[in-house]
Amino acid sequence: MKITFYGAARTVTGSCHMVEAAGKKFLVDCGMFQGKVTDQILNYDEFPFNINEVDFVILTHAHIDHSGRIPKLYKEGYTGTIYATNATMDLCSIMLADSGHIQEKEMEWVNKKRKRAGKKENEPMYTAQDGIDSLKLFKGIDYNQEIVINENLYFKLIDAGHMLGSSIVEIYATEDGKTEKIVFTGDLGNTNIPIINDPVYIKEADHLIIESTYGNRLHGTLEDQSEKFINIMVDTIKRGGNLIIPSFAVGRTQEILYEINKYAKKRGIGKEIKKIPVYVDSPLAVSATKIFQENPEYYDKEALNYLLKGNNPLEFDNLHFVTTSDESRALNEDLTPKVIISASGMCEVGRIKHHLKHNLYRPECTILFVGYQAKGTLGERIQTGEKLVKIFGDEIAVNAQIEYLDAFSGHADKDGLLKWIDKIKKKPKNIFIVHGEYEGQQAFKNAIIEKFGIPCVIPNYEESYTIDGKFINNEVIEYKSTRYDILEILSTLKEEVDLVSNKVKSDLKNNISTDELISIQSKLNSVKKALSKVK
Numbered sequence: 001m002k003i004t005f006y007g008a009a010r011t012v013t014g015s016c017h018m019v020e021a022a023g024k025k026f027l028v029d030c031g032m033f034q035g036k037v038t039d040q041i042l043n044y045d046e047f048p049f050n051i052n053e054v055d056f057v058i059l060t061h062a063h064i065d066h067s068g069r070i071p072k073l074y075k076e077g078y079t080g081t082i083y084a085t086n087a088t089m090d091l092c093s094i095m096l097a098d099s100g101h102i103q104e105k106e107m108e109w110v111n112k113k114r115k116r117a118g119k120k121e122n123e124p125m126y127t128a129q130d131g132i133d134s135l136k137l138f139k140g141i142d143y144n145q146e147i148v149i150n151e152n153l154y155f156k157l158i159d160a161g162h163m164l165g166s167s168i169v170e171i172y173a174t175e176d177g178k179t180e181k182i183v184f185t186g187d188l189g190n191t192n193i194p195i196i197n198d199p200v201y202i203k204e205a206d207h208l209i210i211e212s213t214y215g216n217r218l219h220g221t222l223e224d225q226s227e228k229f230i231n232i233m234v235d236t237i238k239r240g241g242n243l244i245i246p247s248f249a250v251g252r253t254q255e256i257l258y259e260i261n262k263y264a265k266k267r268g269i270g271k272e273i274k275k276i277p278v279y280v281d282s283p284l285a286v287s288a289t290k291i292f293q294e295n296p297e298y299y300d301k302e303a304l305n306y307l308l309k310g311n312n313p314l315e316f317d318n319l320h321f322v323t324t325s326d327e328s329r330a331l332n333e334d335l336t337p338k339v340i341i342s343a344s345g346m347c348e349v350g351r352i353k354h355h356l357k358h359n360l361y362r363p364e365c366t367i368l369f370v371g372y373q374a375k376g377t378l379g380e381r382i383q384t385g386e387k388l389v390k391i392f393g394d395e396i397a398v399n400a401q402i403e404y405l406d407a408f409s410g411h412a413d414k415d416g417l418l419k420w421i422d423k424i425k426k427k428p429k430n431i432f433i434v435h436g437e438y439e440g441q442q443a444f445k446n447a448i449i450e451k452f453g454i455p456c457v458i459p460n461y462e463e464s465y466t467i468d469g470k471f472i473n474n475e476v477i478e479y480k481s482t483r484y485d486i487l488e489i490l491s492t493l494k495e496e497v498d499l500v501s502n503k504v505k506s507d508l509k510n511n512i513s514t515d516e517l518i519s520i521q522s523k524l525n526s527v528k529k530a531l532s533k534v535k
């Protein structure tokens with residue numbers, strides 16, 4: 001049995017792992033790379049495997065970093081089955097089309113430039129129609145349903161508690177008369193996420209592939225932070241500002257609405273909340289909210305109780321859904337203080353960029369981050385304190401209050417992940433750590449070794465291992481991974497250059513001494529010189 005990592009290897013996005021077992025080759029997830037430019041380039045590369053050899057795909061959940069290259073698979077001729085829970089399939093029906101739409105728009109912009117430069121137009125990675133058509137390949141299944149591929153291979157999906165329909169994959173493969181259980185956590189949920197259930201603990205695993213987004217960090221609980229959330233909301237409105245919440249359209253947005261609705265029902269504070277207009281400005285979030293409402297069988301007890309009492313937990317009087325771009329624009333023309341929840345969550349694309357442009361410079365406003373911001377994204381730059389950012393070519397000063405609540409995270413933190421491993425009665429013989437930034441993964445690996453003594457591997461992009469964790473050497477992979485390393489260095493270099501550039505640009509009060517300026521200049525000159533020698 002063999003496993004090759006084609007994404008989310010020493011990075012958080014692009015989940016795609018190929019398993020070869022019991023005579024079959026299959027993928028677990030086929031996600032898109034997001035965030036770092038060096039990662040995004042990989043989306044446009046040819047698949048590093050022969051798609052005709054892929055027997056089937058198991059999709060853990062609908063987030064684009066797990067599902068986003070499925071339409072590309074379809075477009076390039078893959079005709080096999082894609083197994084996912086029914087809720088994941090419903091969510092993919094809107095998310096993959098939306099992703100295709102974004103690809104088309106982005107390529108339109110690139111092509112305008114290419115045309116002006118006399119270059120040939122490029123094709124988008126895939127279109128909205130490819131996204132819709134790829135749904136033909138999906139087969140919706142239930143949690144705990146055994147899917148038998150052949151007499152030596154079957155699998156089940158169980159609730160990962162990360163988003164509606166998200167799953168952990170349990171694979172049972174028999175080779176030479178010996179059955180091994182391989183478990184992929186997918187994205188493992190945080191406990192007490194609104195609406196959905198907590199992740200299911202498993203009894204046993206022979207080999208484990210675990211995510212590590214928060215492998216080295218702890219986050220607060222929603223019990224502690226939901227009051228802070230409501231206070232940020234009320235205070236911002238009192239100051240006369242807007243509260244802007246960049247949020248994943250699917251999952252996080254519905255959880256936030258659920259929390260606001262919960263407080264709107266409380267005595268005292270509820271009265272104030274009910275007066276605050278809340279706008280969800282993302283066509284995708286609007287359709288996703290509908291799908292949430294149509295799938296109550298995936299709800300936890302609290303949310304079901306609301307429903308049984310006749311309350312729809314995702315509806316309240318002061319809640320408005322915005323679909324057209326005219327309505328979206330009008331939100332910033334009208335100065336009534338309001339809450340605007342908009343996508344994308346990491347501020348890279350979508351209408352959130354317009355709202356940031358119109359609100360970031362206003363000190364009375366608040367930008368509230370409620371989700372993970374991958375390195376290099378606009379969201380991460382604002383969150384880590386950059387004072388000047390570029391949006392649609394304009395320089396925007398960051399004067400608004402910047403807040404971050406990590407309890408809304410859809411991911412288990414370090415303790416949550418370790419507890420989940422701890423609950424496995426028959427521990428795995430080895431663990432592969434995926435879906436995390438490399439530094440955090442190393443710390444997480446040490447924590448696992450220290451607590452459980454289980455050997456761990458942090459696979460790199462395109463590396464193959466036996467299921468027991470033994471590296472399978474491959475020269476082609478080494479060449480490609482060097483290429484990847486070069487791109488990585490260039491990306492860091494670009495970030496450093498941006499930092500220096502911002503530092504010098506924003507030095508209005510001549511705080512940088514002449515000596516320091518000369519030193520920066522000479523360092524940059526030597527980098528320039530070194531780079532000019534690269535042919």
Ligand SMILES: [Zn+2]
Nearest residue numbers: 061063162187
């Ligand atoms: Zn996810």
